[in-house]
Amino acid sequence: MAASLLYLFLRLLFSCWILPFRAYCKIKKNGFGGPTPSFPLGNITEMKNSNNVNDSSSGFSGISHDIHSTAFPYFAKWQMIHGKVFIYWLGTEPFLYIAEPEFLKKMSSGVLGKSWGKPMVFKRDRMPMFGSGLVMVEGDDWVRHRHVITPAFSPTNLKAMANSMVEPTTMMLNKWATLISSGQPEIDVEREITTTAGEIIARTSFGLSNHKGRKVYETLRAMQITLFNSNRYVGVPFSKWLCLKKTLEARKLGKEIDQLLLSIIDARTKSWDGTPQKDLLGLLMEGSHVDGRAGKSLTIRELVDECKTFFFAGHETTALALTWTLLLLALHPQWQHQLREEIGQVIGDDDEIVYARLSNLKKMEWVMKEVLRIYSPAPNAQRQAREDIKVDDLIIPNGTNIWIDVVGMHHDPALWGADVNEFRPERFKDDNLYGGCKHKMGFLPFGFGGRMCVGRNLTMMEYKVVLTLMLRKFSFSTSPNYRHSPSILLSLRPRHGLPLIVQPL
Ligand code: HEM
Numbered sequence: 001m002a003a004s005l006l007y008l009f010l011r012l013l014f015s016c017w018i019l020p021f022r023a024y025c026k027i028k029k030n031g032f033g034g035p036t037p038s039f040p041l042g043n044i045t046e047m048k049n050s051n052n053v054n055d056s057s058s059g060f061s062g063i064s065h066d067i068h069s070t071a072f073p074y075f076a077k078w079q080m081i082h083g084k085v086f087i088y089w090l091g092t093e094p095f096l097y098i099a100e101p102e103f104l105k106k107m108s109s110g111v112l113g114k115s116w117g118k119p120m121v122f123k124r125d126r127m128p129m130f131g132s133g134l135v136m137v138e139g140d141d142w143v144r145h146r147h148v149i150t151p152a153f154s155p156t157n158l159k160a161m162a163n164s165m166v167e168p169t170t171m172m173l174n175k176w177a178t179l180i181s182s183g184q185p186e187i188d189v190e191r192e193i194t195t196t197a198g199e200i201i202a203r204t205s206f207g208l209s210n211h212k213g214r215k216v217y218e219t220l221r222a223m224q225i226t227l228f229n230s231n232r233y234v235g236v237p238f239s240k241w242l243c244l245k246k247t248l249e250a251r252k253l254g255k256e257i258d259q260l261l262l263s264i265i266d267a268r269t270k271s272w273d274g275t276p277q278k279d280l281l282g283l284l285m286e287g288s289h290v291d292g293r294a295g296k297s298l299t300i301r302e303l304v305d306e307c308k309t310f311f312f313a314g315h316e317t318t319a320l321a322l323t324w325t326l327l328l329l330a331l332h333p334q335w336q337h338q339l340r341e342e343i344g345q346v347i348g349d350d351d352e353i354v355y356a357r358l359s360n361l362k363k364m365e366w367v368m369k370e371v372l373r374i375y376s377p378a379p380n381a382q383r384q385a386r387e388d389i390k391v392d393d394l395i396i397p398n399g400t401n402i403w404i405d406v407v408g409m410h411h412d413p414a415l416w417g418a419d420v421n422e423f424r425p426e427r428f429k430d431d432n433l434y435g436g437c438k439h440k441m442g443f444l445p446f447g448f449g450g451r452m453c454v455g456r457n458l459t460m461m462e463y464k465v466v467l468t469l470m471l472r473k474f475s476f477s478t479s480p481n482y483r484h485s486p487s488i489l490l491s492l493r494p495r496h497g498l499p500l501i502v503q504p505l
Contacts, residue, residue, distance in 0.1 A: 017094045017235045018150055024346045026253050026397040026452050027163065034087035035078055043088025047074045063484045065374050068411040068420040071486045075405055093237025095401045099408035101441035106391045113450020114143050117384035119401045125234050128223060128254040132302065133309030133468040134454060148298050150455055152283035152304055158461055159355045160278040164203040172196045172474050176502055186479050190323045190498040199320035200462060205310040206264060206281040216260045220311050223253040261304045282305055301496050316491050317377040318459045322466055323498055324375035325367060328423050330476045335425065339364055340471050347468055358464045366425035368463050369435060372445035374423065379407040379492045381447050406444050415442040477501045
């Protein structure tokens with residue numbers, strides 16, 4: 001008994017103290033500074049304390065888009081002291097923080113997509129959501145997954161998915177019309193759009209035509225709420241035991257989802273006649289049938305994880321892009337008019353939206369990019385080195401956790417100029433790709449390199465379809481009840497929702 005306890009203690013000491021400290025010493029050799037950590041929380045206490053002070057909560061008149069210093073005050077403060085590359089700690093995990101595009105470019109230029117890892121600490125934390133889906137998988141497995149998944153997002157396949165976006169949006173807009181006519185013009189558009197985007201991603205991922213699809217969707221939503229609506233201490237040893245009830249609940253929901261998806265896949269396999277259903281699951285199953293050589297297809301377990309991955313990676317991000325857009329359009333009615341005018345010219349009033357015309361919505365594209373710059377729904381990207389990486393004379397050692405502060409770069413006046421915190425979609429008029437950013441790695445709404453977001457074209461299409469339908473029917477203006485407090489809960493969201501005054505046109 002005593003020997004087992006001693007063994008356990010030594011193992012703990014090794015994994016929670018000696019290993020991270022050794023990793024830290026290796027990175028530190030390069031001369032990077034950083035805030036002083038404490039054991040076992042690292043720098044989490046300072047991060048949480050500075051966030052509590054920063055619930056800005058003003059009305060519309062006091063809105064500032066300088067969200068790096070309000071949503072991530074600790075990063076803004078550490079940057080001033082330690083520069084744009086430094087080390088900070090999440091619990092007992094050291095992270096190399098990067099908000100310097102040139103450093104990022106040099107670091108990533110020699111590393112292939114398949115050679116990047118994802119931090120183990122996040123893999124464990126997000127296992128119920130992503131399993132071994134594309135977001136988390138590495139090495140040759142990542143190549144295989146990406147190879148099967150990329151064609152599912154081809155323009156022809158996306159075109160077939162456009163219709164599954166119109167019905168849920170129309171239902172939402174009809175509900176808004178009813179609310180308004182019953183005297184309730186103030187609507188929390190964040191809640192509404194998140195629900196609709198969830199419905200859309202479920203339809204495009206695995207179909208909602210039968211009760212099993214709907215049950216998967218409802219259980220996925222429940223799991224997301226269980227996992228992320230609680231105080232979390234990622235990186236702190238045994239933190240899951242502190243929220244044991246939630247951890248067990250998420251595990252139970254995860255098993256339920258797996259069973260439901262397995263039975264959907266099983267039913268489709270049994271009735272397989274060579275014509276896939278035109279959702280992502282159908283296309284992946286077809287990919288596996290067509291390219292079914294060993295080593296090229298996805299296993300059933302992997303198909304399940306990919307369905308969950310699409311849901312979690314694709315639903316809230318798209319919903320938030322649309323939500324922040326409505327905030328900015330409510331604040332800038334002249335842009336609302338311009339987009340409505342463009343919709344009239346390009347799409348017209350037809351009930352059916354012609355997919356091929358969407359690419360002509362240029363101003364809408366500038367607006368989307370400017371929204372993704374200011375309120376990036378994916379506020380950071382993460383990597384873990386799986387080999388020693390050379391950056392000039394420095395060595396980033398194998399195993400280093402890397403934290404890329406996307407919001408930090410999107411709000412850096414040195415990259416964007418003095419008007420960095422202003423909403424100016426026209427930045428993308430002359431420079432459609434980078435919006436005039438002084439460094440090509442300074443604008444990363446969809447990540448970078450081989451691991452760039454695989455769903456970005458799907459998102460672009462959904463954004464255009466949903467915004468077109470909304471702007472054709474309604475105008476949006478500010479409500480005195482809105483409290484501006486962008487906060488991070490996996491994605492960057494309005495902490496108190498987004499109530500807007502919605503008026504039929
Ligand atoms: C506004 C919407 C979206 C944003 C801002 C966004 C952003 C991102 C970012 C930043 C990454 C990480 C890239 C990196 O680490 O370099 C990513 C990866 C990914 N996204 Fe998205 N995404 C969006 C929509 C979607 C949608 C609609 C889907 C799928 C239906 C999706 C599926 C994925 C997947 C599977 C990955 C992992 C790719 C890989 O590692 O190979 N995303 N996304």
